[in-house]
Amino acid sequence: MMNKVFAAITVFAFCIFSLSAYAEAKKVSDMSEDEITAALNTQRDDKDALYLYRALLYAKEGNFEAAYADIASSFILNPSNGYAYSTAAYIYLLAGDHRKVVECAEKEIELLPNVPEGYGYKGMSLLFLIADSQGSVKEKALQSIQAFSRAMELDSDSTRGYYWRGRAEILMGGEEYLDLALADFRKDIQYNPQSYKGYYNAAAILVHKEKYKEAVKMLSQSLAIKPDFLDALYLRADCGLFVGTAAEVEKDCATYISLAKTGKYTRLGTNQPALCPSETYELAMIHTIRAVVYRMEHKFEESIADLSEAIRLQPEIGTLYGVRRSVYESAADQTKKASLKRKYLKLARRDDQMAKRLNAGKAKSEESILQGIKIGENLLPTLLETAGKGGMIK
Secondary structure: OOOOOOOOOHHHHHHOOOOHHHHHOOOOOOOOHHHHHHHHOOOOOOHHHHHHHHHHHHHHHOOHHHHHHHHHHHHHHOOOOHHHHHHHHHHHHHHOOHHHHHHHHHHHHHHOOOOOHHHHHHHHHHHHHHHOOOOOHHHHHHHHHHHHHHHHHHOOOOOOHHHHHHHHHHHHOOHHHHHHHHHHHHHHHHHOOOOHHHHHHHHHHHHHOOOHHHHHHHHHHHHHHOOOEHHHHHHHHHHHHHHOOHHHHHHHHHHHHHHHHHOOOEOOOOOOOOOOHHHHHHHHHHHHHHHHHHHHOOOHHHHHHHHHHHHHHOOOOHHHHHHHHHHHHHHHHHOOOHHHHHHHHHHHHHHHHHHHHHHOOOOOOOHHHHOOOOOOOOOOOOOOOOOOOOOOOO
16 A cells, blocks of 8 residues: 555545655655746656645645646646546545545546545545435445445455445435444444544434433443534433433533533534534524423423523424423422412413414424434434534434
């Protein structure tokens, strides 16, 4: 396997390609941008490599237009160099142009069918194209699975491929592919014990299978590695309604809320400077989960406060008003003060009317929340780091 031009970027692990063996003989791998520019103005027979290395340097600086121009110049000089297409795929990957990544990766595979990097690039960018809603989900997911499988066949050290192949398998749907995905996430954890995302994805599938205790163990492992991982806190709090204690659920909810307020946290997707819409929804659900626990403990005022905050965050969700109505009714049943009872019942009627208005024509009911937030519809893993919420298993 060739040496790498740059240190591997962790998230793309085995996908990073280098030209070092090709360029070592050309004496350009250690040249600066200015030195390469000067060399291009002389008579040399390695200008294709010079252009590629300068393109890499431009890409590292974020100057993608200049990088693209150098890639084109390199291809003109040597259109049959498969390693050049691999370098181009890497640069397009850095730029986020996943259609061009796939195009270059497929050309690399054509020219270098036994080199793993092209398959890795292709598999990765196909997943990003799915996230961007470009093309058939299952068709691209299957192609991604095939690409990652081939990459790992060619390079047994490419163990991060298990994680990404698992993400693609989730998108295929059905229990058979979920079983394959779970096996891949277990492999990822085995080879990469710090893979907090591997633990999380495995847990999400276990939740789908209603294996809550095992899921909580996986989530606890994930949080031991990355304590500020909001997705894992969310899922463990939700699982806690089935297998945890009130104190454990309350602690996870409190930690989630605290981290969300600071804006300093880790997500399965990219970190956001402020809560994006899906995260605002999750924050509302975290308040609702804690409200359910408080209700079970007869802490009605605390439950009402959390539900009121959830409604402030998501005022159009009729189910939340229905849940708060039920808490008002429970509080009315428990109080001995007639005036307080009348107040609670009045508020309950108001929430009942609001819930009916917002839920008109919808097949939703607050019972799903009262019985525990329905895991599997809200919490199974998102598609990719940058994909936002979506692609959840039903």
